Amino acid sequence: xxxxxxxxxxxxxxxxxxxxxxxxxxxxxxxxxxxxxxxxxxxxxxxxxxxxxxxxxxxxxxxxxxxxxxxxxxxxxxxxxxxxxxxxxxxxxxxxxxxxxxxxxxxxxxxxxxxxxxxxxxxxxxxxxxxxxxxxxxxxxxxxxxxxxxxxxxxxxxxxxxxxxxxxxxxxxxxxxxxxxxxxxxxxxxxxxxxxxxxxxxxxxxxxxxxxxxxxxxxxxxxxxxxxxxxxxxxxxxxxxxxxxxxxxxxxxxxxxxxxxxxxxxxxxxxxxxxxxxxxxxxxxxxxxxxxxxxxxxxxxxxxxxxxxxxxxxxxxxxxxxxxxxxxxxxxxxxxxxxxxxxxxxx
DNA sequence: AGTAAAATAT
DNA sequence: GATATTTTAC
Numbered sequence: 001x002x003x004x005x006x007x008x009x010x011x012x013x014x015x016x017x018x019x020x021x022x023x024x025x026x027x028x029x030x031x032x033x034x035x036x037x038x039x040x041x042x043x044x045x046x047x048x049x050x051x052x053x054x055x056x057x058x059x060x061x062x063x064x065x066x067x068x069x070x071x072x073x074x075x076x077x078x079x080x081x082x083x084x085x086x087x088x089x090x091x092x093x094x095x096x097x098x099x100x101x102x103x104x105x106x107x108x109x110x111x112x113x114x115x116x117x118x119x120x121x122x123x124x125x126x127x128x129x130x131x132x133x134x135x136x137x138x139x140x141x142x143x144x145x146x147x148x149x150x151x152x153x154x155x156x157x158x159x160x161x162x163x164x165x166x167x168x169x170x171x172x173x174x175x176x177x178x179x180x181x182x183x184x185x186x187x188x189x190x191x192x193x194x195x196x197x198x199x200x201x202x203x204x205x206x207x208x209x210x211x212x213x214x215x216x217x218x219x220x221x222x223x224x225x226x227x228x229x230x231x232x233x234x235x236x237x238x239x240x241x242x243x244x245x246x247x248x249x250x251x252x253x254x255x256x257x258x259x260x261x262x263x264x265x266x267x268x269x270x271x272x273x274x275x276x277x278x279x280x281x282x283x284x285x286x287x288x289x290x291x292x293x294x295x296x297x298x299x300x301x302x303x304x305x306x307x308x309x310x311x312x313x314x315x316x317x318x319x320x321x322x323x324x325x326x327x328x329x330x331x332x333x334x335x336x337x338x339x340x341x342x343x344x345x346x347x
Numbered sequence: 348a349g350t351a352a353a354a355t356a357t
Numbered sequence: 358g359a360t361a362t363t364t365t366a367c
Contacts, residue, residue, distance in 0.1 A: 197356060197362050220348060240363060243350070354364070 010122045014038040015045045015061040016088075021111070025060065028115045034122075042073060049077065056083055057125050060109075063089040063100070078104035084124035088113055198237050204230070208241060 012034040016022040019040050029036045037056070039045035049056055059077060078085050087100045088109040097108045106124040109117055200208070211227035212219040221239035228238070 200362085222348085236363070239348080244362080246349090350367085352365085352367105354362100356362075357360085 009033065009035055010125060011035045011037070011055050011057045012121075013045060013049065013056050013059045015042055015059070016040065017042075017062065021062070025113065028113070028118050029060075031115060032119050034118075046073060046077075049081065049083070056081075058106075058121060059083055059085040060121070061085060061087055062111075063087055063091075063096070074100065074105060075103050078106075084127075086121055086124060198233075200241060205241075208238070208245070212242075212245075 012029050014022060014025045014029060014036060015038070016025060017040055022038050022040055026036050026038045037048065039048060042061075045061075049059070061074070074085055074087065077083055084106040085104065086107040086109060087105045088111055089096065090111040092108070092110040100108055106127070107121065198204075207228055207230070208224065211224045215223050215227055219242070221235050221242055224242065225233060225235050225238045
């Protein structure tokens with residue numbers, strides 16, 4: 001694979017309580033053009049992970065943790081954050097390897113780790129996301145070796161491959177798949193939620209409603225956006241959603257009028273209708289319940305260059321004006337979180 | 348900012 | 358093919 005096509009900038013977190021080997025690893029990883037963060041102490045590493053989930057793509061950890069909770073940590077990381085984790089050890093007994101692999105490790109490396117091996121670990125980041133996804137198999141399977149790195153757009157300077165010839169079909173990859181949430185059910189960061197299109201999950205929608213309610217009559221896209229305090233959410237998206245939302249309200253109102261309130265309002269002035277709706281069924285309840293601070297970040301692939309990883313084959317759809325196309329969520333999510341119903345505010 | 352319609356994505 | 362979301366044009 002070409003140097004240019006290398007997924008450099010992959011953010012790797014290394015953990016090894018052996019500081020000299022930690023340095024070795026660090027050096028090797030840097031040679032592979034990864035962005036490396038190293039920790040000798042697992043606990044520190046964990047807190048780093050917790051505070052920087054969004055900037056860790058892959059974790060490489062030695063098995064020899066000070067405490068014997070390596071498995072737990074591994075499981076926690078892999079299940080909770082869905083960060084691919086590679087375990088390494090000088091002991092390659094099948095039983096041990098099996099233990100880690102079955103616990104969710106993406107790979108098990110035998111020390112000493114050769115740089116050739118490290119050059120390939122980036123695959124785990126993508127492999128993990130492709131599981132269960134076959135959306136564009138036929139199209140992109142053949143391109144898997146040059147899959148793009150969703151969260152970034154390659155800066156022209158670093159990346160030789162632009163929208164020109166080479167990657168016409170544009171490899172599409174799913175990266176994030178799980179919705180990150182704070183303990184209960186509140187969405188904290190929809191970075192994971194972002195596909196090429198935003199998914200208005202019920203939670204996100206509630207926050208939208210909350211914002212609209214708190215703003216009352218002044219609920220305009222810009223204000224709503226501010227009120228929602230969701231990173232990376234764009235005004236357009238809010239406007240679009242608002243548009244749809246109002247449409248829904250209108251419809252709702254019509255049926256209401258037909259049913260029990262055939263009021264003589266013959267004027268097509270919608271402001272009244274809307275206001276009525278806002279006041280009747282969408283008042284402070286939601287604001288109280290959900291507040292408006294849950295989702296703090298949302299980002300589109302389009303302009304997410306936040307963490308600055310550079311050249312990753314940032315590729316766009318050839319025909320799509322908006323770039324990366326498919327980031328689907330896990331099907332499990334689909335029923336509960338993702339499908340919001342317009343009438344849920346009447347709950 | 349708002350709306351409608353067209354374009355795209357799922 | 359239907360529906361949800363985004364983009365575009367007024």
